[in-house]
Amino acid sequence: MPIKPRAGVWRRLVKRPLALIGLVIVAVVVAGAILAPWLTGYDPNEQMFDGLTLEGAPLPPNASFWLGTDLLGRDLLTRILFGARTSLIIGIVANGVALLIGTLVGVTAGYFRGWIGGALMRFTDLMMAFPALLLAICLAAVLQPSLWIVAMVIALVNWVQTARVIYTETSSLAEREFIDAERTIGASAPRILFRHILPHLLPTIIVWGTLGISTTVLLEATLSYLGIGVQPPTASWGNIIFENQTYFQAAPWLVFFPGAAILALALAFNLVGDALRDILDPTQRGRA
């Protein structure tokens, strides 16, 4: 009964060159993460004897180590491939959970107002005022750091902005006349929220979702740097940057390649998200 213009979404997506580029990048990263053990002959955590110069400095990109080696003589390409697993989980799962919490809180507060809305938004304000990093440190210190715990910590820190934005939009949507019209035909609150308000929030959710990818990946890196993120020697794109940043001048590739990977992933999701937003908007139909 609700119209999901699903039919053809995929087809229309691949027809857009920018979206296609985005999809290809995402596919490459996902494939790299899954196929990592078969794509590289190295172990991500193995410190190679020939991975360092005689002086103990990391190697620049060369024939055997395509992207060079890191401070401990590990193959950078291998670490980036394995790190993609961690970073994708953080960027998609942690970010997705944050988006879900933020949307639920924002929509509920924005639609119901009253004391529920007031309480939810004051709590959101409190979370916003509390330094995110401090909160993450507290949470991570209490819980035993593992990949999934780190993902949850990041989600719990990152939902706040989304909730704020969704709240504002929901409360203005709730004032629109078609919501009154829905109520006069007897539509229940959940129906109005999920069938009529949520679709209108889609563009905002998509934008926040794609922006959140780079934020969360970098937050994980910060946590790793502070020793409460994904535990070494497990690689993530963020901790590769942070482990090696002190050598930035001597060995710029150690920061450049993982940085480029984060950028490419965030950009790719942005491109896909943008296209998705246009395609899923039926009011653009016949105007595009």
Added chain:
Amino acid sequence: MSKSAGNRRPGVFAPAASTTAGPVLEISGLTVSVRGEDGERPVVSDLSLSLARGETLCIAGESGSGKSMTALAIMQLLPQPAARIDSGTIRLRNMDRGDIDLAALDERRMRHIRGDRIAMIFQEPMTSLNPVLSIGRQLIESIEAHTDLSRAEARRHAIEALKAVRIPEAESRLKQYPHELSGGMRQRVMIAMALALKPDVLIADEPTTALDVTVQGEVLELLRDLQREHGTSIILITHDMGVVAEMADRVIIMRHGRMIEEGTAADIFARPQADYTRELLAAVPRIGTGVGRRKSVEAEMRGSVAVVNDLHVRFDLHGGFFGRVNRRVHAVEGVSFSIAPHETLALVGESGCGKSTTAKALAGLVPYQGDIVIGGRNLAGLGRDQRKAVRRDVQMIFQDPYASLDPRMRVGDLVAEPLLIHGIASKEERSQRVASLFERVGLSADQMELYPHEFSGGQRQRICIARALALRPKLIIADESVSALDVSVQARVLDLLKELQREFGIAYLFISHDMAVVENISDRVAVMYLGQIVEMGTRDQVFSNPRHPYTKRLIEAVPVPDPAKRRPRFARLDQEIPSPTRNIGEDPPKLALKDVGNGHLVAVS
């Protein structure tokens, strides 16, 4: 600023030159096109007109006729970069230095013309005033921008301008912000701002469309007076033929960007040449032409669909440090009425009188005190599910059909939604019923797959009607449901509503500010003022024999679409309508209704 502007000034204080003097503004062969996804589309085609000094030229037409685009083209304010002038000239007569072609002027020089030589007022005064600046500051700054006057002099000018538009206590008003003024006051400020610089040409784009009728009269009269004093030429853009008849010296009828007909006001109304003009004039609802609708006897017999008894709706306003309730809006104060099947009860009144709030209470959108009885069951005594079931019998059609349809849903699904929510019919039956509803309201079943934005305004309102009909309600509340439509579309939608009433015996609560429309559709009329009913009776009782002074004023204020019946003076509003907001504990005085014969109720105070 420009010296010449300063020098020119004393001249315009002189009384108007006769209207036969040469044109101030001459447009020839103007073509404006808008670039869209399907290429360029002309919105004004080959338009030529001339405006004499001191003349009022009305450009009339329905939406999409290009009348506003013409105004924007003259002001060089066309929406950029989509719209542009393709060809044609817009000549503004310059006293001493020959003509200027506005179409070829650059933005910097155009800025001197705007406000100074040509001023414009818009439909919605709230959006054209800056909400964060006091009106005094906005007025003074616009004067300063175009003259060499000092701030103090500009201030004096501003006060004079406010006095000229009959704003009381002009000096203290300077400190007020737009939201502190009523709609009519705001439009007067806009006129004051437009006229403060004594422009040669004033373009008024639907200046009274957003205003109440009694206020509309005020504003129109004001424009007329100011024109008489200063000899300003006015281009008045409107869709309202009543306003045209009241104001115009000459009229241009436009359609699809083309001029259909041009002539003096008397000629256009008495001897329209073009078919389109005739259709347009025929569609205009007029007071006194309502076809005598007799309430059927069976309607009398069957009792009431809905009874509203002593309805109160109040909104608390929080204020002070602890956010306690300190003031209250008394939106509806003790309203009682009943509606029988087959009957149309019109609720009329001006904005803020509580007519829409009454409708919302009836539709379950706002909490209320008092009794609402639908189909013999008092809503107050019912549980949630029962109330939902009873409410099925009451459906609502809103003013703006686009705003009241979820733009992300297909219209077929929107019409099916009430059936789905109330669990009526299987999937196949539902789509059959929706298809037949579409056909019943004059749409085709193939259109079910489309989205609301793919329809015109009138079609969208038909979709809303189909949606309201889906549950086969006993009562449909139509809240200003035809006000946003063009007259020709309006007439057809009203006909549809009447047909549906005959066919299904639906009762209507028809809410409107437009007395002419009300006279055409209603059986009974209730006039609301400040949250209370001041007069109620059959249509004939209220329209032929209005007893309450407010009803009289409301009826008199409606402009008559006939230039021969132009009134020298409009009914004047001696004061602003008081605010329904009161302090806690201060309840408004209750009006008692007295029967003056045959059920004609009039408030006595």
